Amino acid sequence: MDGGTRWIELDGAVNARDLGGLPTADGRTTRRGRVLRSDNLQDLSVADVRVLLDDYALKNVIDLRSEAEVRLEGPGPLTRIPSVTVHQLSLFPEAGSRTDVAAGADAGTDADAGADVDRALPWRDERPAGHYLGYLTDRGDSIVAALRVMTRTDGSSLVHCAAGKDRTGVVCALALDVAGVTREAIVADYAQTGERMEAVLRRLRASDTYAADLDSRPAGAYVPHAALMEKLLARVDEEFGGTLGWLAGHGWTPEDTEALRDRFLAP
Structure with a gap:
């Protein structure tokens, strides 16, 4: 673990x-080695797995991808580690075991042949914040479950999707907001993915699951x-009275908040 940077260098x-x-906001800091975030974990090397297990005591993986993405990408190496529990918590409405609801309705192709990558990789400069609010509308259950996994005390948790940007960015932002991290730091962490976007x-693009969608859009998107x-x-503040207000409407309790803050925050 490099104390000088929050980046985790993996193959x-x-x-x-x-x-x-x-x-x-109250002058504290979040603890190292408690909650991690990442892009897809399918290509982790043996050395990568050892870093996550030995340096970060990884115990729980929060996989925000859809069932279709998981099926098309195949099982990753962490699914073969007995001490690690993978929690699949899609942020899209799932329909049975084949694909997302929107994929079957919008793609116009065999549902078994393509993941809903237009929703999985929703990167457009003109995109409104309403797309991210769709995660909250569609899968509040998955978001609450993801935050509760972060409160577990048996080791670190790692949250990821395909790019580690949109779905992961929203879930991490909400968790950090509950923990009391400043808005400036939350926004900066979200934007930090830009350093690794290339x-x-x-x-x-090396994955058949995502390549066609990426190639159909300009690089600047x-x-x-x-x-x-x-x-x-700001929308969550206006419409729900803040992150805690939204979470409370989905079964989140004051005890959950205390547990998340205890897990995240240094004394």
């Missing part, structure tokens, strides 16, 4: 970092703009 993932070291795109996360958090 098989390029957007992995630690959510520790972020400032809170490498993320290279990885995803993929940058994570800070203003988008700012707008999302």
Whole structure:
């Protein structure tokens, strides 16, 4: 674990970092080695797995991809580690075991042949914060479950999707907001993925699951703009009275909040 950076250097993932070291509004910081975030974990090397197990005591993986993405990409190496539990918590409405609802309705192709990559990789400069709010509308259950996994005390948790940007960015932002991290730091963490975007795109273009969607759009459409996360958090404030207000409407309790803060925050 490199104390000078939050990036986690891995052979098989390029957007992995630690959510520790972020400032809170009351002058505290988030703890290192408690919650990690990343892009897809399918290509982790044996050495990568050892880093996550030995340096970060990884115990729980929060996989935000759809059932279709998981099926098309195949099982990753962490699914073969008995001490690691993988929690598949899609942020899309799932329909049975084949694909997302929207994929079957919009793609116009065999549902078994393609993941809903247009929703999985929703990168357009003109995209409104409403797309991210769709995650909250469609799968509040998955978001609450993901945050509860982060409260577990048996080791670190790692949350990821395909790029580690949109779905992962929203879930991590909400968790950090509950922990009391400053809005500036939350937005900066979201935007930090931009430093690795070129490498993320290279990885995803090597996968048949995502390549066609990526190639259909201009290169400049993929940058994570800070203003988008700012707008999302402002909308949550306006419409739900903040992250805790939204979570409370989905079964989140004060005990959950205390557990998440205890897990995230340094004394």
